[in-house]
Amino acid sequence: MLDRRNDVDRIALIEALNVMDPALGTALDPITELAAFTFGLPIALVSIFDADHQHLISRVGLALTRNERHASICAHALGSSQVLQIEDLRQDPRFAGNALVAGPEQLRFYAGTPLITKGGVALGTLCIMGREPRRLSAEEQVQLQTLSRVVVAQMELKMSLGRRDQVSGLPNRQQFQADLTALSRRGEGRRFTAVLLDVFDLQSANDAGQALGMKPVETLLRQAALRVQDVLRDVTQVYHVGVTRFAFLLADHSHHQTEGLLDRLRVRMRRPLMAGSIPMSPQFHAGVCDFRAVREETADLVRKCLVAMHHALQTDACLCWYSQERDDALRRRYRLASDAGRGLAQHQFSLVYQPRFDLIDGQPVSAEALLRWTHPMLGPISPGEFIPVLERTALMPALSRWVIDHALAQAAHWQKTVPGFSLSINLSPRDFDDQCVWSVLSERLHAYGLAPGLIEIEITEGQWLNHHPAALPQLREMAAAGVRIAIDDFGSGYSNFGYLSEVPISHIKIDQTLVTGLARSRTARLKVEAIIKLARQLGYRTVAEGVENDAELSLLRLWGCDEAQGYQLARPMHPDAVLHLVNACRAGPLPDAG
Structure with missing residues (x-):
């Protein structure tokens, strides 16, 4: 009778021990050969059983490698508590018609014993077979059972190799x-x-x-x-x-x-x-x-x-x-990182521009290029979400080169109508890894016929400069050529004026977290006023980000802040809208009809 009661445990253990690995069969071959030699029989087999098949992982004297479980003689030994032996297979109605008995092999004798692990699970069998009727003595049956235990021990030893940590000895x-x-x-x-x-x-x-x-x-x-x-x-x-x-x-x-x-x-x-x-x-x-x-x-x-x-x-x-919610956010970030390359190739990215105003005469003097991504499945994605993700990938320099090319093309177009209107571009620390961002920028400036003084490069404040040795030389080359360098988000983190002496900057952009709500926060007012005053003494121009109301504008003008940008002045907009705004401001107010 086929024993299927332990199928679930057996199949699970087969997977855990990886007993179908050909290397295990090779390791068992000497034991199989010893079994055939010990009993003077032509055939010895080590078999493993899954739900439907008998797998002969080590064999002597038989070419068969797999058999249907229902047609297997060994399947009857699988659930036996002792050696199962059949003196003459032809005389047993269960096996007389079996292909190994009635077919070319003409087998007559069979003896098999289950391979039982320490956990009590029968993985398969060790069997011996011959072409003449025979009966094993009690001592021979003990020998066969001993060999079966050697097979199991070898299985467990072989499969434990590579499954334990060499330092602690624990399962790995x-x-x-x-x-x-x-x-x-x-x-x-x-x-x-x-x-x-x-x-x-x-x-x-x-x-x-x-x-x-x-x-x-x-x-x-x-x-x-x-x-x-x-x-x-x-x-x-x-x-x-x-x-x-x-x-x-x-x-x-x-x-x-x-x-x-x-x-x-x-x-x-x-x-x-x-x-x-x-x-x-x-x-x-x-x-x-x-x-x-x-x-x-x-x-x-x-x-x-x-x-x-x-x-x-x-x-x-x-x-x-x-947390499923945290996991979903992590997977979303991974999806953004993996989809960004395709998005760049499929024109999913675009640029909008937020004008920046001089606080003395109120004129728009430049615009900051801001990257946008409209994902075909996820819809519009905030730069605050996708930029930090892409900054950790190798795609960021390619994306920045795309921004440089498209933004400079737009700046060149503006010069035809509003000459002198400048452009600000954000660069990531990753952009300086390949040591050629300045050469890319320089080449595109020349290609579009733009004066370097019309371009400002914004970099975030912080200690990242210490970890990117190629950044400072390139920033100095940019500044020497006339490109303006601005420190972005100043006041949000590192905020150390000491390191600014190493960087050839001309502008400090005060972070919007300090500017927004300025009129309501005494602490923010003290910080912003101090930054503006010290920056002026050091020769830097200051730009306030995130201005949202007239009260903030009034305070910034009072303290001598040079420029500002924010929703109170202008939202990010398409290039044509920027052109219209600059032209309108430069034209001045309409003359009094009276």
Whole structure:
């Protein structure tokens, strides 16, 4: 009789152990050959059974590699608790018509025993066969069972290679994923909680490795692994899934129980550990995710845990539960990054221009080129959303070159009607990575016949200049050629006048977070007035961003701010509207009809 009661467990374990790997069959061949030799028989087989087939992964004396399960003699031995032997297959009505008995092989004798793992799951069989009737003695049956245990041990040993971390000795990420797959087959949809834990800052571990060598660092990681195991020893299996990361699963734990367990683990983990003679403080950041033991959820579980754990790292929280909303936002950012190249090729990007006004005579003196993206599926996307995403990709320099080309073409067109009206372009730190942004800009200026003094390049303030050594030389070349350099968003972060002496800037743009609501905030007024006063003393022109009402304009004029832009003055607009606005302002008010 075919035993299908353990099919779910068997198939899950087959996947977890990867027993269909041809390398395993090669490793088992010497044992199969020994079985044939020991019993003086021409055929010996190691078989693995899935739901429908018998897979002969190691064999001697038979060319067959796969058989239908219902036609397999070994399938009858799979559920046996002892050696199944048939002295004469022709005399047994179950097998007399079997292709191996009635066909060319003319088999007569069969003896087989199941391959049972430590967990009690029968994966397959070890069998021997001959072409003459025979009966094994009791001692021979014991020998066959002993060989079956050797086969199972070899399977487990072979499959454990590459499935354990060499430093901690714990099961690794591959084994974790394999066990998740197995759990999805036999877990019957039960609810579990997965935890992904980061116990050290990877950069600190790398620094320690460079200073001390890898042995003290490996000792450090082993100590960390032992602490995790010590707390969870009677609770669950621990996996070492990354250099400084561990994972484990909890069954039937409420959120309160999970957080209590993690709190105990955190207290234990935060005690100093020794790397050589240096005490190091472990960190503790956990990503936690509930899931059901079904394939649809286990297949994506590690990624979800990563989403939660990275949020814990970013917010310096001890633990964060997985959030679908946060995940959706992350996937949206990834989609924007992956769709941007296609969007550029398909003309989904465009430019609008926000005029900038001189605060003494009220005339528009320049316009800032602002990038817009209309996604075919997601619709209009805010630059505040897509620019930070694209700045992390290799596409940003190409997108900036597109902006340079289209914006300069527009500036050249304006010069025909409103000469002297200048243009401002934003550049990202990534634009300076390829060390040719100035050559691109210079070439396009020459191609469009534009004087460098008509162009202003805006860069964000901050310490990024220290990490982009190619930026300063190119900025200096731009300034030497006459291009104006402006620091954008000043006052929003780094805001250090000291580093400005290294950058050949001419303008400081005061961030809109300081300007908007200026009339209502004493702190903002003090900051903005101080920035304007100090910038004037240092020889910089100031530009206020985000001006939204007359009260703000009045204060900015009072303090001597040079220029301003914002919705109170003009919204971002299409090029023709800019041209119309500049022409109208330059024409002045209509003469009095009287």
